[in-house]
Amino acid sequence: MEKKITEKKSVVLRKLFWSTLYLSAFTFGGGYVIVTLMKKKFVDQEQWIEEREMLDLTAIAQSAPGAIAVNGAIVVGYKLAGLTGALVSIVATILPPFVIISAISVFYQAFRDNILISQLLEGMQAGVGAVIAAVVWEMGRGILHGRDKVSLVIMAGTFGAVCIWNVNVVWVILVCALLGVVRTLLAGRRKHS
16 A cells, blocks of 8 residues: 555656656746646646645745745646655755756857847737736636625725726735735634524
8 A cells, every 4th residue: 555655646746747847848938827727737638636625725825935936836736746746846846946047048149149039038028918818807806706795895906006096915915914914713613602
């Protein structure tokens, strides 16, 4: 039985490594893009994580300091295979950008002056904008379908704070985290009453 569990964990670790390596290598545009691809891979394809849980893991990754792509890989890896899974996903997520940035730094002068490369990067920016919009749509739709009035108010208030009143995102995240803690404590008290 012990050997079977170990083999199963090694299969999960191997799949986790290659999946996060692949996602990291072919993700352009920042962390929100990799979060979408992680959702497709780990929720839709592998069905290792439920969609609601992926939203929670994304919230944790976003609110933690550091790059959201690495934070997302850490929380997903930890969820799937504990500390070893987190370490495997960190290495797999960091490896492709490290290699690519090292290569670019060697040939920086040639890349900087190349019109083809600059046009390529400009085109990629448009695609990245579309992928980020898809993430927002999917996450927002999940909250709307949940029909939790408090979550809807928090989402609308957060949107207004950031997009209309230009409140610093750090303050918005801190307030939302505080609201989450208060909601959890209140729900716990109601449950025990």
